Amino acid sequence: MKFQKKRANPQQEIPTASMPDIIFMLLIFFMVTTVLREYDVLVKYELPEAISVEKIENKRLLSYIWIGNDERIQIDDSILPVDEVMNVAYYKRLGNPNVIMSLHIDKGSRMGVVHDVQQQLRRADALRINYSALRKL
Amino acid sequence: MFLKRRISREAVIPSSSLADIAFLLLIFFLVTTTIDVDTGISLVMPPWIEDVEQVKVKSENIANILVDENGDCLLDDEVVSIPMLKDIIIKKIKANDKLIISLKTVRDTPYRIYIDVLDELKQAYNELREEYSFSKFGKPLDQVTEAEMKEIRKAIPQRISLAEPEKVD
Numbered sequence: 001m002k003f004q005k006k007r008a009n010p011q012q013e014i015p016t017a018s019m020p021d022i023i024f025m026l027l028i029f030f031m032v033t034t035v036l037r038e039y040d041v042l043v044k045y046e047l048p049e050a051i052s053v054e055k056i057e058n059k060r061l062l063s064y065i066w067i068g069n070d071e072r073i074q075i076d077d078s079i080l081p082v083d084e085v086m087n088v089a090y091y092k093r094l095g096n097p098n099v100i101m102s103l104h105i106d107k108g109s110r111m112g113v114v115h116d117v118q119q120q121l122r123r124a125d126a127l128r129i130n131y132s133a134l135r136k137l
Numbered sequence: 138m139f140l141k142r143r144i145s146r147e148a149v150i151p152s153s154s155l156a157d158i159a160f161l162l163l164i165f166f167l168v169t170t171t172i173d174v175d176t177g178i179s180l181v182m183p184p185w186i187e188d189v190e191q192v193k194v195k196s197e198n199i200a201n202i203l204v205d206e207n208g209d210c211l212l213d214d215e216v217v218s219i220p221m222l223k224d225i226i227i228k229k230i231k232a233n234d235k236l237i238i239s240l241k242t243v244r245d246t247p248y249r250i251y252i253d254v255l256d257e258l259k260q261a262y263n264e265l266r267e268e269y270s271f272s273k274f275g276k277p278l279d280q281v282t283e284a285e286m287k288e289i290r291k292a293i294p295q296r297i298s299l300a301e302p303e304k305v306d
Contacts, residue, residue: 020152023159030166048252052259053176062175102175105248110206112244114251115301122185132177133252 039077043068045106049136056130061100063092063126069106071113082116089124100128178255182299200229200238204254206245219250222257227264234293241300255297262295269293 045068056062065085066074073080075088092099101121105114121129202222203211210219217225230236238258242251266289267278273292274285281289 016153016156020155020159023156023163027159027163027166030163030170048249050178050252050256050259052178052256052263054179056175056177056179059175100179102177107247107249107252109248110244111242111246111248111251114248115242115244118182118299119185122182125184127182127184128179129182130175130177130179131252131255132175133256135176 039064039074041066041074042077042079043070043072043074043106045069045104046108047104048107048131048133050133051136053133053135056100056102058100061096061098062102062130063089063096063099064102064104065117067103067105067109067113067117069108071109073113073117082113082120085117085120086124089121089126093124093126098128099126100130101126102130102132104132178252178259180255180297180299194237198233198235198237200226200236202238202240202254204240204242204246204250206243206247208247208250210254219253219257222254223261223264226258226261230261230265230293237296237298239298239300258297259295262293265293266290 043066045066064075068074073082073085075085080088089101092101103114103117118129121127201211201213205211208219210217210222212222212225226238240251240254240258263278269292270276270278270281270285270289273289274281278289
């Protein structure tokens with residue numbers, strides 16, 4: 001046919017050369033952001049279950065205390081005697097006035113030790129606590 | 138001149154699959170990093186006071202809960218089972234909105250039972266707040282705004298007093 005239009009023939013390709021770089025950026029972002037600072041938990045514990053548990057939105061405020069089934073108390077990476085809890089909690093509160101102490105306590109431990117830790121926290125003025133518990137289904 | 142004729146070869150590593158490999162790595166990280174959510178029962182303790190002055194509370198405004206080491210629960214000198222506690226407490230708070238709940242354990246009470254009791258109390262308060270939120274704002278508790286939540290907290294404050302465990306000889 002004589003009436004064929006002359007078509008322009010532009011290159012119709014999206015350059016994909018930089019795609020790996022973009023993906024790598026994403027990858028690095030995820031690798032960096034999802035690194036959670038974790039402590040070596042030296043005590044053995046099993047959390048109790050409860051129905052009315054709440055999620056803690058602000059993880060940055062949390063500071064952890066573990067009490068194991070042998071009633072040893074761990075804060076951060078070391079096992080402490082009960083009377084040291086006050087000092088540690090006090091410094092935690094200095095660094096972060098709104099600190100929430102998250103108590104990971106073994107469900108079989110006795111209330112005596114729990115209460116002693118709580119009294120220490122009260123003395124250190126770290127009054128916001130959270131009894132860590134699993135959601136009962 | 139002894140110039141050797143070089144064979145020029147195209148030496149390109151195919152990089153088209155690099156993106157796919159990176160994607161695989163990305164997906165691996167996305168899947169394996171679990172962001173565990175901390176759940177628990179929140180509480181604010183009263184500040185430490187060196188010499189505690191005795192605050193007298195009218196005996197009708199206080200509900201005493203005692204939990205012993207066997208998990209038996211005593212509410213105002215009556216033995217109740219722990220799962221019943223929620224309904225009883227709701228009834229009591231409805232009858233008297235100034236009610237303070239005093240939770241007392243002995244030193245040998247297992248933590249698990251203490252949490253069970255605390256859970257019942259929290260559930261009672263949550264139920265009352267839910268009711269209030271429905272009657273006042275017409276929506277469930279998890280949809281209210283910050284200001285409304287404040288009002289609910291003010292209307293139904295949580296009055297849980299944690300008493301010192303008793304030593305039993």
